[in-house]
Amino acid sequence: MTTQNLLVELFVEELPPKALQKLGNAFANVLFDQLKVRGLTAADSVVTFFASPRRLAAHVTNVLERAADKDVLVKLMPVAVAIKDGKPTDALRKKLANEGRAHLADLWPNAVDGPDSLVVQSDGKADAVYLRGIAIGGTLQVGLEFALNEAIAKLPIPKVMSYQLETDCELPGWTSVNFVRPAHGLVALHGSTVVAVKALGLTAGNSTQGHRFEAVVSPVVLQDADSYAATLRKDGAVIASFAERKAEIARQLAAAAAKVGNGARPIEDEALLDEVTALVERPNVVICQFEEQFLGVPQECLILTMKANQKYFPLLDAAGKLTNKFLVVSNISPEDTIFVTGGNERVVRPRLADAKFFFDQDRKKTLASRVEGLGKVVYHNKLGTQGERVERVRAIAKAIASQLGDAQLVQDADLAAQLAKTDLVTDMVGEFPELQGIMGGYYALNDGLGETVANAIEDHYKPRFAGDALPRNTAGVVVALADKLETLVGMFGIGNLPTGDRDPFALRRHALGVIRMLVEKDLPLDLNALLAGAVPAFGDKITDASAQLADFIYDRLAGSLREQGYSAQEVDAVLALRPQRLALVEKQLAAVRAFAALPESPALAAANKRVGNILKKAEVEGPVDAHVNPELLQEKAEQDLFAALQRFVPEANAQFDAGDYTASLQTLAVLRAPVDAFFDDVMVNAEQLDVRMNRLGLLKMLHNAMNRVADLSRLAV
The missing domain is CATH 3.30.70 (Alpha-Beta Plaits)
Known part of the structure; x- marks a missing residue:
């Protein structure tokens, strides 16, 4: 056809x-x-x-x-219902009538009429009557x-x-x-x-x-x-293809920037390019400019107002600094573009003037003078105002800074935490909420607070999204951690958790931000202590949900690690131990991956799983101590296993303590032979209580040694 x-x-x-x-x-x-x-x-x-x-x-x-005709086979009903005493029942006749094939009942048992026929075949449980025919293509x-x-x-x-x-x-x-x-x-x-x-x-x-x-x-x-x-x-005069129109706009933007010269380039913004592509049918890029006096305003303000309000493409110089020229993607192509250029320049001027006015007015008040105003801004009806929130962030930041640095770090982090939210009550951020943090950094420099505090204020929202940069200095890391922990601990403490695809307070993003800072900045902070340490800052406003929050963070970490290419088994084995130093997790994963490649790995993983099950059953009656009395070791296999543990575990522990997790696991791989022999030759549950407890203590010693890096039983198939 x-x-x-x-x-x-x-x-x-x-x-x-x-x-x-x-x-x-x-x-x-x-x-x-x-x-x-x-x-x-x-x-x-x-x-x-x-x-x-x-x-x-x-x-x-x-x-x-x-469409082509096709054979169809429609199940009508079981034979027991369709046929009685060798004749079609009324139920079958009614069903055939509904299918427009009533005459086939009169032809039974040789019910064939052209392409239509009744057939009996099994449906897997019992014989049934089927209608076979041809469906005419639509x-x-x-x-x-x-x-x-x-x-x-x-x-x-x-x-x-x-x-x-x-x-x-x-x-x-x-x-x-x-x-x-x-x-x-x-x-x-x-x-x-x-x-x-x-x-x-x-x-x-x-x-x-x-x-x-x-x-x-x-x-x-x-x-x-x-x-x-x-x-x-x-x-x-229409480019119908979205992709072709987008490519044409990108080409014209690059050509116009080259025409301006001096290394000029349009700002890179894929979302803006997509939106402009959706606004024009026949793109024509023209070069416009604004007065240089506006360049005294922070370039983030100017760029945002041009992009968000006017859909313009600001031009940056070779050093990435904003110029006073910008590109407009017009939907018309007149011979003389003077009216297009002039019109857009007139439109953007009051926008930039507003930004300059907000910036000038905001600088008349210091950030410190705005702290009191945060007490009038509601953060959450159960958690109070932004002013109260700032005090909680300060308390958490002080605790973290005291673990990471000296008194100067504590002072810088405390000042940055106190002022980090004050730009929320400025005119500029009121007009452009996207600039929160950024404007706080500019105003801090204007107040003479120095780059350390200014950068910490600007960076405390980072990372804002996947792939975003982390805070530039330690003070910024401290305040960013404190800010995210305050949000996480507070929201979990009042039961305000993300559900399904709803996460209005971006708790998943905050959790990933905490993970990234702990890992990428290699911070010597224990996760449980970090979460528990943030709870007292809330007083009686929340209940302690640290355990639930820790599970949430480990879930986010597990997802992130799987996205990086680690297998679910590897991630599960390491995170099963709930490692407190998240910065060490990738080293543990590398060690597990190297161990899994060893020929001894499958047998040791299986043995580890068996040991875990034995100990779990035994500990129902009471705890098992990792203690062995050599005089109670009766069988050669258990004596050999104890000797192997005495010989190799100290070496493996030393390697573990030195951070060489791969070597630690590889050292323990030699235990395969004595472990296999133990399970072949020794009955753990001996009748004599002291012998049984001694053997359980031996297994506990083995279990503790094997599972310092990861729960190796999770590698068992």
Whole structure:
């Protein structure tokens, strides 16, 4: 059966830019999947999505005009129900009538009529009557209409709007339609043939609209499915492909920056590039500039206002410093761009003036003078104000700093913790919340507090996201740790935990931030002590949920380690011991991986699991001491195991204490032979109590020695 390529386009009013790429992908993929389910695509069919501000489209290769017929086998009912005394029952006749095959009952037992027949075969439990026939393949028109409506219904629409269409009936009226934006046109071409499908009150044709102002013709008539993109570009002045439009914008941005010279480059922001791609159909990049006086404002403020409010691309110099030039991606291409340039320069000027005004006003008050104002800002109804929160962070920071450094570190960390949140009550952060921390750093320098404190204030939110940099100095690490611990301990202490995909206080991100700082900064801090040490700062506002919080942190650590390529077994073996120094976990994992590669590993892991089970049962009656009386060792195998432990465990312990975990485990690998012999020749549960307890003590000694780096039983298959 011959195939042709298919093109479907939905022409609408301007779509939400931040969702456009997702909408385009979803529209094309659901449409393709539904066509595939209905047998209308070939094995090598490929779908390509198009998305511009005013259209969603999909191009599918090798689409059938009608799906192939296929054999079907429908189970009707068990034979015991269908046939009685050799004749069809009323139940079978009724079922066949529902299937449109009532006459087959009269032909029993030779119920064959052309391609239709009744057959008896087992369903795996008992014999049943089946209807065998041929399902006629559906037409493209029917299948496409269903697929199109499914694609529309399953779009990940951020917010649905309702609009009304005039009805086609004789009595005038209106019908309501729910969609992301009002739809005005529908195209469906199978090769060059229009497929007359309907959706959203529209009937498909072969014409669409081009650029609002620069289309060569209107409407744009499409000759066939394959000429869609080329025709829209030529006659409609529209680049329909999201990917091509994005690449063209990136090319023009680079060319415009090169034209400016002096190593200028547009700021890198993938999200901004995607959003601008979703705002224009025919991109044209122009160079604009603003007055140099605004460069006295922190560049983060200027960059943010240009990006967030105007969708401009600020230009940085070779050193990464903001210049007074910026790039605008226009949706029109006039011969003279002076009006485009002038208009955008006029629009950005008051934005920058506002930023300068906020910056100048904020600097009139010191950060220290703003501390009192935090007492009027509610943080959480169960945890009090931001002022109370600051005092908790200070207490936690002092405790951490005293473990990591001298009095100067304690002083710097305390001052930074006291002032870290004060920029929340500044005009600049009130206007641009994204600048919290950053502006605090600038204002600290303005107050003469020095780089150490300023950097700590700026960095205390770090890491803000996966891959973000960590705080630059130790004071910053201390305050960042204290800030995240305050959030985690406080929220867990009031039972405000993340559930499913809901995590309004970003507790997962905070936990990963704590992990990263402890690991990457190699901090000599024990996790349990760190969590428990933060609890007293809350007084009676919370209950102590340190154990639950520790589990949460270990879960995040386990996920992070698996993402780094460690196996679930390796991670489970190390984290089963709940290591307190998280900075050492990767060394432990490396040791476990090296141990697992040894030929002795499987036998020792299995033996370790067996030992653990024996001790667990024995300790139900009381604790087992890792103590051995050599005089009670009766069998040669237990004597040999004790001798091996006496010889090799001190060496392994010394290597462990020196941090050489790999060597420690490899030293213990020699225990395989005496361990195997012990289990072959010795009965642990001897009748004599002193002999039994002595053997359990020997196993406890072995268990303690083998499981200092990791729980090796977790490696057993």
